[in-house]
Amino acid sequence: MPIPTGHARLAGILGWPVAHSRSPLLHGTWLERHAIDGAYMPLPVRPERFADAVRSLRDLGFRGANVTIPHKEAAFAVCDAVDATARRAGAVNTLVFRADGLIHGSNTDGFGFLENVRATIPGWSATAGPAVLLGAGGSARAIAAALLDAGAPRVTLVNRTPARAEALARALGGPVAVAQRPPLEDAALLVNTTSLGMQGQPPLAISLAPLPAGAVVADIVYVPMETPLLAAARARGLAAVPGLGMLLHQARPGFEAWFGVAPAVDGALHDIVAADIPRRHA
Secondary structure (H helix, E strand, C coil): CCCCCCCEEEEEEECCCCCCCCCCHHHHHHHHHCCCCCCEEEEECHHHHHHHHHHHHHHHHEEEEEEEECHHHHEEEEEECCHHHHHHHCCCEEEEECCCCCCCEEECCHHHHHHHHHHHCCEEEEEEECCEEEEECHHHHHHHHHHHHHCCCEEEEECHHHHHHHHHHHHCCCEEEEEECCCCCCCCEEEECCCCCCCCCCCCCCCCCCCCCCEEEEECCCCCCCCCCHHHHHHHCCCCECCCHHHHHHCCCHHHHHHHCCCCCHHHHHHHHHHHHHHHHC
């Protein structure tokens, strides 16, 4: 791996905690692949110090940073300008420190989700039919906004707290519905945006029997990489989209903005990051 010099481009990921993040491995692999004079590091920051930490990174010459839990909404507030993806998502996961000193924010979670589905299922389009999203948190908001912007004819939110889903539907606008049970009979896409099915969490209790034969099932959980939901989808012969690809693809815009190279997500990169998952979740 190239050793950073005094001219190195610097970036990192802000979170609390952040030791679990695969982003340093992901970006570090790209830096090595492209022989870039740069570094990407984990940056643990307590919530009460977040705004000060962001401005300090800017003043220290960092090019920007990713933002993860619990800072995404605070990142939106600290920005001098945000793009349409951040406004639609109501949160920021990618900060770019511009040459004029301004802090620019965007949200690449929706982009990462769509790119992952397209890469897994060539020819897939959000216009194929209605989408059903399980959950109403930050990931659901970013993914729903991306699906709507990509032409999904309807997005239905299903959440254990209906009031939260209704508030999200109002914020998103457009053809967004809220239901107590997933309307799977005409769904072209089912997405789990909750933590159910994640290692250490209860499984997601849902029957996929009503889904049409051509439906796609996606899970944003990637620990384990093959969740019970995805296994059930494959058992029914449905197309299944694992969550790890979303992590890989959402990182692309930030890397290009900070380091000046448009990176590729390929099988080798997937295998490097995938191999790290069981090591930290044994």
